[in-house]
Amino acid sequence: MSNLFDPTPGQDYGLCKTCNKPIPTEDDKGKHWAGDGEGHSISILNQSRADRIERHIQQEIEDALQSAFSAIDDYLVRGHFTEEEVTKAMQTIHFEVDDGWREYSNE
Numbered sequence: 001m002s003n004l005f006d007p008t009p010g011q012d013y014g015l016c017k018t019c020n021k022p023i024p025t026e027d028d029k030g031k032h033w034a035g036d037g038e039g040h041s042i043s044i045l046n047q048s049r050a051d052r053i054e055r056h057i058q059q060e061i062e063d064a065l066q067s068a069f070s071a072i073d074d075y076l077v078r079g080h081f082t083e084e085e086v087t088k089a090m091q092t093i094h095f096e097v098d099d100g101w102r103e104y105s106n107e
């Protein structure tokens with residue numbers, strides 16, 4: 001397993017901007033908010049592995065969608081279908097990313 005998405009070792013997860021207190025881990029963020037730091041604004045300096053992976057996956061899906069939209073737009077510009085026909089066709093698509101992935105990864 002690579003460490004590409006691991007947080008930077010030895011760096012705090014975040015910093016409370018309200019009381020200037022370091023927040024060592026993501027758990028400490030919850031503890032701070034639940035304790036004397038209720039309502040405080042915390043800036044995240046060193047995202048957790050889960051957050052980094054989530055951001056990466058979201059970006060990949062967004063890129064794929066942009067690419068699909070661009071290809072569809074090319075057809076539109078060339079007059080192969082109308083905006084109305086595209087909209088109608090898109091309304092028939094009910095795609096769940098996680099279902100699609102399950103199908104793909106079980107092949």
Ligand SMILES: [Zn+2]
Binds near residue numbers: 040
């Ligand atoms: Zn605070």
